[in-house]
Amino acid sequence: MKFATAYSVSLDDKVSIYDVRDLNFDESTGFDSDKDSFLCPNDACRAAFDSTNALSTFNAKNVNYQRTPHFKNKPGTRHIDGCRYAGSHKSATGESDDEREENFPSEFVLTRRLYEPKTPVVGNDASALQEPTKAPANRTTTSSGSNDTTPDKTSVFAHPVECYVSNIDDKDKLKAMPLKIGEHTATYWAFFKKIEYLQDNQGLIYWGKIKAIKDYTSSFRIDFEKKVWLDKRPYSVNVYLSKKLIENYRKRTAFLEQIKAAASSERPLYCFFYGVTPQLMQVPSKKNPEQTFGVFSARIENLDHLIIREAPGLES
Known part of the structure; x- marks a missing residue:
């Protein structure tokens, strides 16, 4: 199962996979997704487990990619009953849904989202990371807060571009999905x-x-x-x-x-x-x-x- 959003322990916030890609290449930050831990975006589900119950990333660090980046469950990732992210644990190899971005942001925000790391992350040792048992703090950003659904705004250009490119064979969808940039609102197809x-x-x-x-x-x-x-x-x-x-x-x-x-x-x-x-x-x-x-x-x-x-x- 693909995750468009996950909770980042180092950032103490929910982020999209496109935010993670952007931060990985940003030389003004010390962010490295390999040294972070990403957990279920569902607050109740995340609070039920410790920080070893993590997700993996797909195409988070490739400069060039051909298949849609995302978070996904590891073979041992657990979820509470009823969590919408329980889904499948099969590997990315051969997954047909890897090739299409289904989470269309309704707005491309021109001001870049900024982050302040909560604590230095020195490695993949989950014991070194603070337990994320609380909901993310409120921030003056495009954070999804306590909502576990995908944020409907993005400041990363790659996200709307991937929506367009990966769905180019479904023109009806592109003509139906709205997109706002600045004061201008149109469909993806028109933009x-x-x-x-x-x-x-x-x-x-x-x-x-x-x-x-x-x-x-x-x-x-x-x-x-x-x-x-x-x-x-x-x-x-x-x-x-x-x-x-x-x-x-x-x-x-x-x-x-x-x-x-x-x-x-x-x-x-x-x-x-x-x-x-x-x-x-x-x-x-x-x-x-x-x-x-x-x-x-x-x-x-x-x-x-x-x-x-x-x-x-x-x-x-």
Whole structure:
């Protein structure tokens, strides 16, 4: 059985698997999911057992992943009678439900959720962790509090993207599920816009197949395969990632590992981003600087809102 949410002993709060992935790569924190302990999100169930009654994680630390990340029961994980998380204990191998994200957040929050670790976690020795017999403290975050269901908000861009990608074969669901970003509310289907149609609306999540990634050593440019047509003429589309943006990024090491691998990869990759809309601009020609040519381009402002990933079936 998949868990979208679990109780983190080190954070003394309920977190999504996407929060855990985000923290694992965050160089501004000392978080390491391998040194934490994750327990049932049901408060009554969690209080009935000690902290050795833990869950495991799936795809919590892989920079790139193809199957939906989640928490899951270990073979020895116990639950009280009636706990909705009792479910199956079978391994992830061969589980068909690993491939689809079923927990759709209704809002993508643009302000990143922050955490304050409760106590240093020095290893997997459960005796070193405080017993989580109480409900999580109230916080001014997107915490689910005493509710054991999946939070309906997320500040991790990977979560709505995974919902869209893994459910791309169910367009009716994507057209029915609501999503709010800022003051704009639409369905998942309407919020995700192919890059070639970026002129249709502003402020959406744009995505497209990557043609090439230009590695300028300290900065990068992502070129998209599809072009934008304007006045019966095709224009290339790209986004630029500046040196300053990358150097100041809290997940710099993981990001550089990912984008450098992507730049040399021959596998089909896609880029999703939010927060900027490429605009038509005139840039000088390399062969003849006195001449210019048109291109739709954008300078990315927040790397938390950009993802490069595989997305099987996205354009089938």
